[in-house]
Amino acid sequence: MSRKYLLLILAFGILLAVPSVIQDTFFLRIITEAILWIGLAISWDVLAGYTGYLNFGHGAFFGVGAYTTALLMNLCGCPFFVALPVAGVVAGIVALIAGIPTLRLKGAYFAIATWALARAVQQVALVMDITGGPDGMRLPTYLHPGFFYYLMLGVVAGIFALYWFLLEKAPFGLKVKAIREDDQSAMSLGLNPTKIKLQAFILSAIPAGILGAIYAYWITYIDPASVLGDLVTDQAVVMAVFGGLGTLIGPAIGAIIIFSFKTYFWAYLSNYQVLYLIILGGVIAAGVVFLPNGIWGTISGYLQTRRTLKQEPVVQEKTDKGAHHV
């Protein structure tokens, strides 16, 4: 276990040093966006992988965060660091309102309702005057690639650490997993599934809103197609499914692979975005059929099997530390 921490800290250290090594702002921008996608993929996975509820409207929270920031900064001239937490809170409130009726039901209803929510939110942004309709909105420009790199890195690392603590270390992780496996039994153990699912939903929506806020200020131009379109959700889903649901490292790996591929694809192979859509869909469908545990799930499963085979006496692995706190 400690080796895993060392690797994570090492990765974080390398990422901290990146701007001083790479002077090319193009590559810095690409790495910043890759980090953004890591954040989106893991925040999607909190609900999908850990809690077992598919949110096909994750992009809506990203977009709500982006639009909240744009509106606050344009209309009342708020400084960015005031708008940033507000964006997260607004995304959380949207999740709360959308989650109350839908999370009481089976997963399929939730998947549908979040998907419909995303389309409805996009529609609202398209027809309202205050959001600029299809023309989108411009934000005050602040051109400083290093600032955004460190902001993104700090926020995503913070999200990762928070999730790691809550889902892997704290009893909350065990609760959501219990609900994922069997919510009837979880209820019989005295857990309130709806409340915990709602908490997980909000926990997954707030980071998406915050990342949307950073994205809006960074790119300085948002429109309904770019921040509220299907592609945000689609990519987060592919990254998490491809990397491995129900883990934090899996979606991060998936995000890095898919995003590198996307960048390479758009920069060098083709500028035809639609082909990318076919590949995304193909990767999701093939991933579900051939790699149901994702890349990370397959690798760690393989490693675990090998480790267990090496040890002669079969030792029960202490996976449920902290279970007695529940």
Add this chain to the structure above:
Amino acid sequence: MELLPQAMIDGFLIGGIYITIAIGFSLAYGVMHIIDFAVGEWIMLGAFLGYYLNLWTALDPFFLLPAIFLVFALIGYLVQPLVYRVISGKKGNPVLMGLVFTFGLALMFRGLALTSFGFYSHSIPSTISQNSYFLNMSGVFITIPYVRLAGLLYALAITLVLHFVLKKTNFGRAVRALAQHREASGLMGINAKRISSYVYGIYVGLSAMTGVIIGCIFTINAQMGGDYTVLAFFIVVLAGMGYLAGVPWAAFLLGLVQSFFLIYLNPSYTLMAVFVILFTILLISPKGLFGRGV
């Protein structure tokens, strides 16, 4: 007030189309317990096949329906084993994996359609139903386009045929048994795999045919799939998941909502209204309007 009868007639006529969108979808859910995110894409692909067949053969789209049904029923029949493999897997959560799988399929289909058909909107001209029927009832004018009337008749015919098949034939009995209890029906000698394949084929074929009708009434483009997926979900949730008898009423309700928004309010808000209704229904009666869903 003069527009009220027209709005109601319009809603009723559009609602007919929505029945066929949702009935196959609901059937597939009842039997296989799969929520197919690709339902709108099947509609879109069917519509485009109808469009091109109409261009090549110059036959009226209504005569092309059987051919389109057969082609897409075959495609559905061939795709189903993959879906079946995903939803009956041992690893992870098969139901969610089924959702993710069809989500991937939908993305792929949309990408393929955008690549090969382009971004433009088309419409399928139907020569036998070009005109409209004008009704003048003591100063209230009502227009009934024949093509919409034909669409409604088609929907009613499909509903009746499906009702007959499900209630009166052995195949229908097997389908209902499978929907009721999977293991028990297996013990009675029903081949779940084969029946599921047939049902999925029927569902895909129905959706594709409906796409052609939509092409005759409205316009089609490669990006339309998502809108119809939302509408199909809306109807099925409103009717109650897997409860077929509720589908027509939910479909007519949706048609009315849509035509009222079109005539009295801003049509851009239709999707928002649909979502608000869906939300309220889920809040008040999660099992649909009739409380009979799963």
